[in-house]
Amino acid sequence: MTSYLTRRLSRVALVGSAAVAAMLLSACGNGLASGGGEKSDDGPIVLGMLTPLSGSSSAIGPYMKNGAQLAVDELNAKGGVNGRKLELKVEDEACDAKSATAGANKLVTAGVKISVGGYCSGATLPTLPIFEKAGVPMLIPAANSNELVAQHKKNVFLINGTGAQQSDAALKFMKKEGATKVALMDDNTSYSKDIADTTAKLLTGSPALAGRESVTAGESDYSANVNAILKGQPDFIYWTGYYQEGGLIIRQLRQAGYHGKIMVADGSVDQKLVDIAGPEAAEGVFATMTQTPETIQGAEKWIADYKSKFGAAPGPYSTQAYDAVRVAAEAVTKAGSTDGDAVIKALEAIDGFPLFSGPLKFTPDHTLSSGGFQILVVGNGKIVLKDPLQ
Amino acid sequence: MTQLLWNGLFVGSFYALVALGYTMVYGIIRLLNFAHGDLYMLGAFVGFGVLSVAGGLATGLGFVALLIVLIIAMLVTGTAGLLLERVAYRPLRDAPRLSVLITAVGASFAIEYGMRLVAGPNPEVYPVRLAGDPVNLLGARITVQQVSLILIAILLMAGLQWLVMGTETGRAMRAISQDPTAALYMGINVDAVIARTFFIGSALAGAAGVMAGSYYGKIDFLMGFVIGLKAFTAAVIGGIGNIKGAMLGGLTLGLLESIGTAWIGGQWRDVFAFTFLIIFLTLRPTGILGERVTERV
Numbered sequence: 001m002t003s004y005l006t007r008r009l010s011r012v013a014l015v016g017s018a019a020v021a022a023m024l025l026s027a028c029g030n031g032l033a034s035g036g037g038e039k040s041d042d043g044p045i046v047l048g049m050l051t052p053l054s055g056s057s058s059a060i061g062p063y064m065k066n067g068a069q070l071a072v073d074e075l076n077a078k079g080g081v082n083g084r085k086l087e088l089k090v091e092d093e094a095c096d097a098k099s100a101t102a103g104a105n106k107l108v109t110a111g112v113k114i115s116v117g118g119y120c121s122g123a124t125l126p127t128l129p130i131f132e133k134a135g136v137p138m139l140i141p142a143a144n145s146n147e148l149v150a151q152h153k154k155n156v157f158l159i160n161g162t163g164a165q166q167s168d169a170a171l172k173f174m175k176k177e178g179a180t181k182v183a184l185m186d187d188n189t190s191y192s193k194d195i196a197d198t199t200a201k202l203l204t205g206s207p208a209l210a211g212r213e214s215v216t217a218g219e220s221d222y223s224a225n226v227n228a229i230l231k232g233q234p235d236f237i238y239w240t241g242y243y244q245e246g247g248l249i250i251r252q253l254r255q256a257g258y259h260g261k262i263m264v265a266d267g268s269v270d271q272k273l274v275d276i277a278g279p280e281a282a283e284g285v286f287a288t289m290t291q292t293p294e295t296i297q298g299a300e301k302w303i304a305d306y307k308s309k310f311g312a313a314p315g316p317y318s319t320q321a322y323d324a325v326r327v328a329a330e331a332v333t334k335a336g337s338t339d340g341d342a343v344i345k346a347l348e349a350i351d352g353f354p355l356f357s358g359p360l361k362f363t364p365d366h367t368l369s370s371g372g373f374q375i376l377v378v379g380n381g382k383i384v385l386k387d388p389l390q
Numbered sequence: 391m392t393q394l395l396w397n398g399l400f401v402g403s404f405y406a407l408v409a410l411g412y413t414m415v416y417g418i419i420r421l422l423n424f425a426h427g428d429l430y431m432l433g434a435f436v437g438f439g440v441l442s443v444a445g446g447l448a449t450g451l452g453f454v455a456l457l458i459v460l461i462i463a464m465l466v467t468g469t470a471g472l473l474l475e476r477v478a479y480r481p482l483r484d485a486p487r488l489s490v491l492i493t494a495v496g497a498s499f500a501i502e503y504g505m506r507l508v509a510g511p512n513p514e515v516y517p518v519r520l521a522g523d524p525v526n527l528l529g530a531r532i533t534v535q536q537v538s539l540i541l542i543a544i545l546l547m548a549g550l551q552w553l554v555m556g557t558e559t560g561r562a563m564r565a566i567s568q569d570p571t572a573a574l575y576m577g578i579n580v581d582a583v584i585a586r587t588f589f590i591g592s593a594l595a596g597a598a599g600v601m602a603g604s605y606y607g608k609i610d611f612l613m614g615f616v617i618g619l620k621a622f623t624a625a626v627i628g629g630i631g632n633i634k635g636a637m638l639g640g641l642t643l644g645l646l647e648s649i650g651t652a653w654i655g656g657q658w659r660d661v662f663a664f665t666f667l668i669i670f671l672t673l674r675p676t677g678i679l680g681e682r683v684t685e686r687v
Contacts, residue, residue, distance in 0.1 A: 218616050221401045221606065224398075224648045225651055228656060251606075256531065272512070272513060272515070276513065
């Protein structure tokens with residue numbers, strides 16, 4: 001599965017760069033022909049968002065889209081940015097590298113000035129060079145693999161805590177719970193393996209690493225993996241993949257007679273996790289997660305605004321998408337233009353801008369200085385806040 | 391160790407049920423029906439639909455309800471198999487084999503993404519779940535539900551064996567597999583028998599789909615892809631075209647995966663299982679029971 005994915009990724013990257021080359025050529029052509037069509041400085045500033053609207057993570061798409069739209073509408077009601085209105089363009093990322101590169105190219109040709117999307121790390125990764133070549137700064141609200149940071153692209157900023165920060169939070173909570181032998185399970189995707197790797201590096205003294213296991217996503221029976229992981233006799237198991245497999249693994253761990261603690265990472269935080277595992281098996285399962293609207297104190301008015309506008313409750317990454325748009329607007333205001341380099345400088349200079357996760361100041365790596373991860377727990381079949389880890 | 395064997399046998403019986411459809415179709419018309427795994431998915435969704443409509447009634451009846459649902463799903467997927475054969479394969483029976491292979495791949499995508507249009511891209515959860523308290527037997531944790539699912543699988547396989555070896559239809563199937571033209575001259579309605587083969591093979595895949603849905607709980611429109619590949623592998627291990635071979639192949643693959651995971655870790659499981667497969671097929675290209683398949687000129 002890994003080799004298949006990497007093969008697909010590299011092919012996609014190739015196709016992507018070819019498309020970028022073609023697009024740059026056509027952009028030059030436009031410039032020559034129209035003699036500076038960019039002069040429409042009073043037109044709307046277009047923000048682009050890639051988010052999963054189909055595929056396995058399609059439940060997340062509307063949450064992110066509506067969160068961003070709410071911020072756009074609020075800013076426009078206040079007169080926009082530098083006298084110009086904001087406009088949000090959304091493309092489907094489908095949690096799939098192919099769809100994501102196609103969507104990124106579409107956004108760039110549509111004249112997007114800042115990207116405020118990106119959910120699945122594996123799908124977001126190949127879009128980085130596309131936006132970079134077009135000079136478009138990216139404020140990524142959800143995707144948070146360390147691989148995104150490791151590219152050291154100057155146009156990439158992460159609004160979500162990173163995988164490393166998630167691992168730190170996980171370790172902190174494992175210690176609090178008195179875990180001694182921790183086993184890690186991942187699904188071999190970029191995002192999942194990344195968290196498992198960084199967590200494994202932290203598990204040196206106590207708690208100690210009691211085994212690692214990678215599963216193949218998309219199967220039904222994980223009893224062999226469960227059997228292998230229980231050989232190390234762990235008292236705490238951390239699953240770093242997505243909820244579809246997570247639900248099955250929790251259920252099969254309990255069926256195999258495991259009574260210890262189970263924790264999942266943010267990709268598994270979804271009510272479907274509880275449905276798939278069954279409420280009994282899922283009861284008491286912990287999760288590392290960035291703030292969701294329900295767990296933020298003082299967000300009641302924001303939630304009410306969101307509900308009255310979209311007729312549905314906000315969900316995971318609604319707040320981060322909302323914040324990404326606000327940060328983008330702030331940077332454009334400070335920069336006084338939508339020029340990519342000026343906006344990047346303005347983003348780097350931001351200090352103390354209020355986000356849901358706390359005051360914003362980017363690190364030299366363009367990540368949040370504090371991840372804002374907290375611990376959730378499944379209680380009576382619902383995912384609720386357990387420990388804000390402050 | 392007994393736990394490993396039990397896990398392997400349990401997964402293997404699912405592989406075997408799906409592999410039977412592959413091997414029957416291949417044995418008779420030399421076609422690799424790549425849409426077969428998707429009929430498994432279709433079965434799981436039909437079961438889900440029926441259980442959701444029946445609602446509280448089904449939850450009350452439990453296992454009996456699942457048996458009824460199993461039969462309904464088998465009838466529906468069997469009919470879907472008939473349709474598939476009529477639309478995608480029969481018009482191409484005299485065409486080069488590659489063309490049929492491509493229509494099979496096309497049919498697979500059509501079923502997968504057709505189901506996505508109907509049921510949506512998100513995974514669904516079965517309303518009735520088979521879960522019970524495990525019993526310890528020789529160091530393995532075994533539930534009554536697991537045993538009953540294996541029993542159903544064995545019953546279905548035994549029924550198929552009887553059908554192919556002991557009935558008129560079965561004799562016609564075997565005749566067509568040896569020589570379709572001669573079978574036609576002997577007065578066998580070749581089209582009808584092939585259609586029946588598709589019905590039976592697809593119904594078995596549908597049954598496996600309902601069983602997987604009710605045991606594991608989660609179903610989605612792409613669930614047939616991986617198991618389709620695994621079942622195809624099982625059919626080849628056992629000797630493609632051979633019914634007993636498909637059963638043996640399914641169990642072998644299940645055991646290989648289970649033992650491979652335990653010995654060298656989950657990320658190496660497929661490497662282990664498929665390296666074994668390559669070595670085995672190099673030494674014995676016809677599979678475990680494949681010697682009865684004779685190449686026609």
